[in-house]
Amino acid sequence: MEENQQVLIDSLPQGKLEESHYRMETAPIPEPGDGEILVRTTAFAITAGTRAGLQGSASYAGAPTTGIVMNGTGVGEVIASNVDAISTGSHVMAPTGWQQYSVQEAKAVTVIPEGHNPIHYLGPLGVNGLTAYFGLLRVGQPKAGETVMVSAAAGSVGHIVGQIARIRDCRVVGVTGSDAKCALLMSDLGFDAAVNHRDDGFRQSLKEATPDGVDVYFDNTGGDILGSALFRLNVGGRIACCGVVSQYDTDRPEPGPKGIPGLLINKRINMRGFLVFDYLEDYAAAREELSGWLESGELKSLTDEISGLEAAPGAFVDLLAGGNVGTRVVRLDQ
Ligand SMILES: NC(=O)c1ccc[n+]([C@@H]2O[C@H](COP(=O)([O-])OP(=O)(O)OC[C@H]3O[C@@H](n4cnc5c(N)ncnc54)[C@H](OP(=O)(O)O)[C@@H]3O)[C@@H](O)[C@H]2O)c1
Missing domain, CATH: 3.40.50.720 (NAD(P)-binding Rossmann-like Domain)
Structure with missing residues (x-):
């Protein structure tokens, strides 16, 4: 049976972050309950702010902890849905973390409109x-x-x-x-x-x-x-x-x-x-303006793509050293 590959926080960094602060694990694919969907991650972003979460300096992220899936925003395909408004096969942006499958509550996800490039929801529209x-x-x-x-x-x-x-x-x-x-x-x-x-x-x-x-x-x-x-x-x-x-x-x-x-x-x-x-209520209007700029070519989206879950810890260490150009994205669909 297929399993859920995950990257867990193994220990918290003292000093610089290293790949060894993470470990890979496999878990059963979770089942969505009422009002939930199952998402297969196609890609997730590696972002600098999550390092503040590991440091304990991002109060909104709570106290840093080990033994949990590394957090991060991803995009993915809905594999199963117990939510009327979200159909199987649609694409969503969600707090997937660094793993292949996750169960999400409807309120935690943004449905990506058809015709939009999901990868843009990790960059300019994310x-x-x-x-x-x-x-x-x-x-x-x-x-x-x-x-x-x-x-x-x-x-x-x-x-x-x-x-x-x-x-x-x-x-x-x-x-x-x-x-x-x-x-x-x-x-x-x-x-x-x-x-x-x-x-x-x-x-x-x-x-x-x-x-x-x-x-x-x-x-x-x-x-x-x-x-x-x-x-x-x-x-x-x-x-x-x-x-x-x-x-x-x-x-x-x-x-x-x-x-x-x-x-x-x-x-x-x-x-x-x-x-x-702070600007949650105005996200839709902002996305509209940003989408317009992307379509007109006035705004370019730079992405820096890495392939495979196991590459994520090294890609994060490298990002903190300035290795990325634009949004660093880990793809799980290639
Ligand atoms: N306020 C919010 O709501 C909010 C939301 C999202 C992100 N953020 C913040 O936005 C900032 C950028 O995040 P991002 O995800 O876009 O990361 P990013 O800029 O794509 O990647 C981090 C970059 O920081 C630079 N850097 C690393 N160490 C540095 C140092 N000692 N001095 C100067 N530059 C250094 C590196 O580029 P160089 O090659 O240029 O050094 C590296 O590429 C972060 O501070 C993050 O916390 C805030």
Whole structure:
């Protein structure tokens, strides 16, 4: 009989995450109860924020724990359904985790409309695309002609932030971790400038890339990049605090940068954190606008595909070291 292959959290990382913090297991395929569906995962996303969950710094994720399937958003096919509104054979986005089969409550899934590419629900039409959309437009509130800076700019959230800013006629400056990624942001995604945060001359390069200062900084990283951005922010600037990926892969996160609150006061900067879930009621409208941009070609979705469940732990370790370009997706259907 077919079984359910899973990747479990075997131990919690002290210091950097390693593949050995995970183990593979097989379990029986679960049975859906009343109001539930059985989903066969076709692909899932590996996202930086789940490292914060393992660290215990993401309060919404609860306390980190071992012996459970690694969490993650996936897409898959409905194999069996006890929900009238969801038919067998349809495709859904769901909190599948890193496993082949999962039972889901109807309220936990998003049915993917026919004709939509399910993989887009792990990227631009999924959690990360919505994060980029609401964080930039609602928190950052960019105006045409302003300069928008984004960190982890070649990552899943970041590459969408930069493109939305470009669509809104802003000057876009990306910060990322390699010269190749910088070149790609400018040649393929229309960024005006890109700066490598691993270069010794990063602060000077950022200054040169932002001659008119920065009006909106979309912060995916915290750390030194946030510290540098603070000095480039214009009076009345906005910082959308999205994530702190520079401080996730450690058990000794550094304190916040210098200049807070002094620079915030003197430059009247609005620094605001947000969670994408804050905008749940507006997801449908945002997806409509994002879909329109995808169809018109104004928004490109970069995915970085890996094949097979057993490759997921290594792919996560590599993502935290900057190995991904766009949304890292593990495919189970190839
Ligand atoms: N607020 C919310 O609701 C919400 C929702 C989803 C995601 N997020 C946040 O969004 C951020 C991006 O997530 P993602 O899934 O799109 O990941 P991602 O950007 O695709 O991947 C993580 C990237 O972080 C960069 N990075 C790693 N270590 C770094 C360091 N020490 N300094 C600077 N950059 C570093 C690497 O790129 P480089 O090569 O550029 O260094 C890496 O590719 C995360 O902070 C996540 O927590 C927030």
